[in-house]
Amino acid sequence: MNLQFVLKFTGAILIIAGSAGYGYSLAARYGQRLRELEQLRQMIFLLKGQITYASAPLQEAFEVVGDRTEGALSRLFGRVAGRIEAQQGEAFYRIWQEEVAGSEQDGLAMEQSDRQVLGELGEHLGFLDKEMQERNLLLYLEQLDLRIGDLRAHKTERCRIYSSLGIMGGLFLTILLV
Amino acid sequence: MDKREELIKIFSKDIRTILKQLSADFEQVQEIRLRIHAPLLMIYNNHEYYITPEGNLSKRAEEAYMVSRQELKETLEYMSNYSLYAFEEEIKQGFITIQGGHRIGIAGKTIADEHGIRSMKFISFINVRLSHQVRGCASMVLPYLYSGGEIQHTLIISPPRCGKTTLLRDIIRQVSNGTGPEPGLTVGVIDERSEIGACYQGIPQNELGIRTDILDCCPKVQGMMMLIRTMSPRVIAVDEIGSREDLEAIEYVMNCGCKLIATVHGSSIEDIKQKPVLRKMVMERWFERYIILNNRGKVGNVDQIYDSRGTKLYPVGVECI
Numbered sequence: 001m002n003l004q005f006v007l008k009f010t011g012a013i014l015i016i017a018g019s020a021g022y023g024y025s026l027a028a029r030y031g032q033r034l035r036e037l038e039q040l041r042q043m044i045f046l047l048k049g050q051i052t053y054a055s056a057p058l059q060e061a062f063e064v065v066g067d068r069t070e071g072a073l074s075r076l077f078g079r080v081a082g083r084i085e086a087q088q089g090e091a092f093y094r095i096w097q098e099e100v101a102g103s104e105q106d107g108l109a110m111e112q113s114d115r116q117v118l119g120e121l122g123e124h125l126g127f128l129d130k131e132m133q134e135r136n137l138l139l140y141l142e143q144l145d146l147r148i149g150d151l152r153a154h155k156t157e158r159c160r161i162y163s164s165l166g167i168m169g170g171l172f173l174t175i176l177l178v
Numbered sequence: 179m180d181k182r183e184e185l186i187k188i189f190s191k192d193i194r195t196i197l198k199q200l201s202a203d204f205e206q207v208q209e210i211r212l213r214i215h216a217p218l219l220m221i222y223n224n225h226e227y228y229i230t231p232e233g234n235l236s237k238r239a240e241e242a243y244m245v246s247r248q249e250l251k252e253t254l255e256y257m258s259n260y261s262l263y264a265f266e267e268e269i270k271q272g273f274i275t276i277q278g279g280h281r282i283g284i285a286g287k288t289i290a291d292e293h294g295i296r297s298m299k300f301i302s303f304i305n306v307r308l309s310h311q312v313r314g315c316a317s318m319v320l321p322y323l324y325s326g327g328e329i330q331h332t333l334i335i336s337p338p339r340c341g342k343t344t345l346l347r348d349i350i351r352q353v354s355n356g357t358g359p360e361p362g363l364t365v366g367v368i369d370e371r372s373e374i375g376a377c378y379q380g381i382p383q384n385e386l387g388i389r390t391d392i393l394d395c396c397p398k399v400q401g402m403m404m405l406i407r408t409m410s411p412r413v414i415a416v417d418e419i420g421s422r423e424d425l426e427a428i429e430y431v432m433n434c435g436c437k438l439i440a441t442v443h444g445s446s447i448e449d450i451k452q453k454p455v456l457r458k459m460v461m462e463r464w465f466e467r468y469i470i471l472n473n474r475g476k477v478g479n480v481d482q483i484y485d486s487r488g489t490k491l492y493p494v495g496v497e498c499i
Contacts, residue, residue, distance in 0.1 A: 057261035060379075084260055089191040091252070092260040126260035129297055133263050 008178055015177070016170035023166015027159040032109040034151045036073060040110075040118070041144050043069055043077065048137045051130065058092070058126050059084040072108040076100065096122025117143055181205065184278045185308070190252035193218065196243060199233025204308070212304040214250050217242030247302075254301055257282055267395060270295050271371060279309035279376030279383030309376050311384050315341075316348035320357055322483045322491050323467055329353060329363065329413060331432060331464060334441040335450060336471035340479075342441040343373050343417055345471065347384055349439055350374065350415050354387025365390045366411030366436075368401035374417055399427040406434050415439045425455050432464060446470060447484065463487070 043065050050061035059081050066077030076099055083095045100119045104110075110118070117140070124136040182204040186197050193212075202222055209221035217239060218229040227235035228242035236242065257276055258265050265274045274282045286301035323332050332349075336342035356362030369375050369392050375382035377394040386392065391409045393401045398416050405411055414431050416424075419440045431438050444450040447468055451457045459465060463486040470481040483492035 051263065055264050055266070057259045057264040059259055059261070061261075087187045087256060087259070089187075089194060089252075089256065092255065126258075127255060127262050130263045130266055 012174040012178060015174050016167065019170030019173065020163070020166040023163045023169070026166070027162040029109050030151070030155065030158055030162065033111065033114070034148065034155060036071075036108065036110055037114065037144060037148050037151065039069065039071065039073055041141060041148065043073060044137055044141055044144065048134060048141075051137070052134045055130070072103055072106045075106055076103045076108070092126045093122045096125070114147065181278065181308075185280065185306070188253065188257035188276060188282075188306070190249040190256065193243075193245070193249060193253065196229060196231060196233045200229065200235070201233075202235060205310075207308050208310075209308070210306040212245045212250055212253060212306075214245060214247050214302045216245060218245050250302065250304065253304060254284075266297065268372070269298050272298070273371065275372040275376050275378055275383075277378045277383070279311075279378065281307045281309065281373065281376065283307060309384065310344070312341075312344050312348060313351070313385070314348065316345055316352055317357075319345070319469055319480060319483060319492075320349065320352055322469075323349070324360055325466070327360065329360075329437045329439075330466035331437055332439045332467040332469065333459075333465040334439075334469045334471065335444045335447065336441065337445050337473070338443060340471045340473045342471055345469070346415060346417060346439065346441050347374055347386065350390060350413075351385055351387040353413055353439075354389040362387070362389050363412040364410065365413045365415055366402075366405035366409050367392045367415045368396055368398050368405065369394050370396060370398050370401070370417065374415070399423045402427045402431050406431065406436060411436060413437045413439060417441050418443065420453065420455060422455055425458065428459070428464070438465075445472070447488065467491075 046065045046068065047061055050056040050064055051058075054061075056064065062077045062081040062084070066074045066081060069077075080095060080099050083090075083099070084092070097119045100115050100122070104115070108115075121136070121140045125133065182197075185204065186194050189197060196218070197210075202220070206223045207220060208224070209219075211219040211221075219242075220227050220229055220235065222235060227237065228239055230236050230241045231243045234241075254262060258274060262269070268274050269284065272284055274284065276282060283305040284298065284301050285303040286298050288295050289297045289299060323330055334342045334346055336345075350365050350367060353360075353363055354365045365387060367374055367386060367390055369377065372394055374384070375386050375390075375392045375394065376384050377392060380394065382390075382392055391405065391411065393405055396404070398419065402414055402416065405414065414436050416438070417440070419428065419442055428438060428440070442450060442456060444453075444456075447460060447470070451460050466486045468482075468484040470483070472479050472481045474481075480492065482490060485491055
């Protein structure tokens with residue numbers, strides 16, 4: 001009887017802790033996604049500077065921006081620069097798409113839709129003149145700003161919802177099971 | 179990385195495969211030409227050949243590999259390292275210099291405004307010119323360019339494709355490094371079209387000597403003034419002079435105590451006397467040495483060397499390149 005109670009109690013604690021942990025991790029991921037998009041915004045600004053003012057080729061631009069920053073996005077830029085240097089005879093768009101898609105395994109918290117928009121950026125990079133490069137990057141920055149604005153506006157409530165739903169869900173499940 | 183690998187990388191995948199199979203010696207390759215819906219051509223050892231899909235050189239047009247629009251587009255992307263925008267200024271002039279010093283001439287539809295050519299689109303013609311340095315090709319002429327231990331103002335006169343830039347490049351290298359009894363001198367090079375030093379990202383791909391400073395892609399007139407003020411060269415070297423503005427800048431260089439080595443298109447002193455700007459320089463004896471090149475027999479044949487009075491210094495035509 002006593003053992004059964006201990007087991008039930010431990011199980012309940014574990015369920016609540018697990019569920020709350022999941023909620024908190026969702027909230028943390030939300031925050032990380034926002035930070036990543038903010039970092040990406042800064043990196044795209046640097047990239048724009050490299051391309052328009054320093055007239056740097058893509059490889060150099062990605063390398064310089066990648067070196068100045070840290071984290072999964074920095075590694076993404078570094079890998080892209082490396083593949084451009086290797087000159088294996090692939091279109092830039094493909095290199096970019098593959099590396100953006102592969103960055104999920106590298107700990108990037110961005111969502112599928114963020115990655116899709118970022119992947120599409122590669123479609124117009126490189127080939128056109130400097131003015132078009134700038135416009136293309138500015139257009140992407142605008143899209144990025146909208147996303148960041150949206151995430152920032154809902155950050156507090158979303159994080160609260162994630163964490164409280166995690167705890168409540170755990171409690172609910174415990175009551176159901178017990 | 180050898181020349182073949184370095185060069186093959188700039189082509190589209192299919193052309194890469196063909197060139198990889200090619201048994202030709204890339205040291206002898208002078209040009210590779212790509213035109214949309216036209217045969218892939220190679221100038222090899224002064225002869226033009228078609229390249230076949232199997233990677234052979236052929237004289238028969240029907241065996242040639244035909245270049246498609248997509249391949250040309252891909253090639254442009256690879257040769258610019260996916261960054262055509264970074265070559266905007268070069269494209270305006272119609273060429274791109276790539277790693278290894280090779281120059282890629284391009285032609286297509288130009289977009290012009292009141293300031294001149296703004297850009298080029300629908301690039302449909304590519305000419306890959308392989309850079310060949312001929313170290314030591316100036317050794318034969320150099321003794322004639324010094325007088326009393328001092329280098330003389332020198333003008334190299336040559337028809338196109340006779341090796342004047344190659345000769346100028348080696349003169350610069352030897353004057354800069356020092357040759358025999360002559361000590362090395364600081365040389366300033368204004369490389370308006372990246373032909374002399376073939377700089378790639380600021381680093382000369384051709385050897386121009388240890389005391390040489392290069393202003394890459396710089397207009398000659400501004401470049402000459404700038405170098406004199408900033409780098410205090412003893413010798414200034416420029417390629418293809420001839421405009422009225424050049425005349426003023428050259429006068430400035432000569433009055434500054436610098437020695438000038440320049441090249442010009444022409445076939446003889448008489449020929450350049452027909453051109454009003456150059457006529458003044460010849461008549462007023464600005465230059466102290468004239469080297470005339472021709473391609474009789476072989477590219478880079480020195481036809482004559484004259485001093486400022488037109489006295490022959492070099493009795494027989496000797497191949498030097």
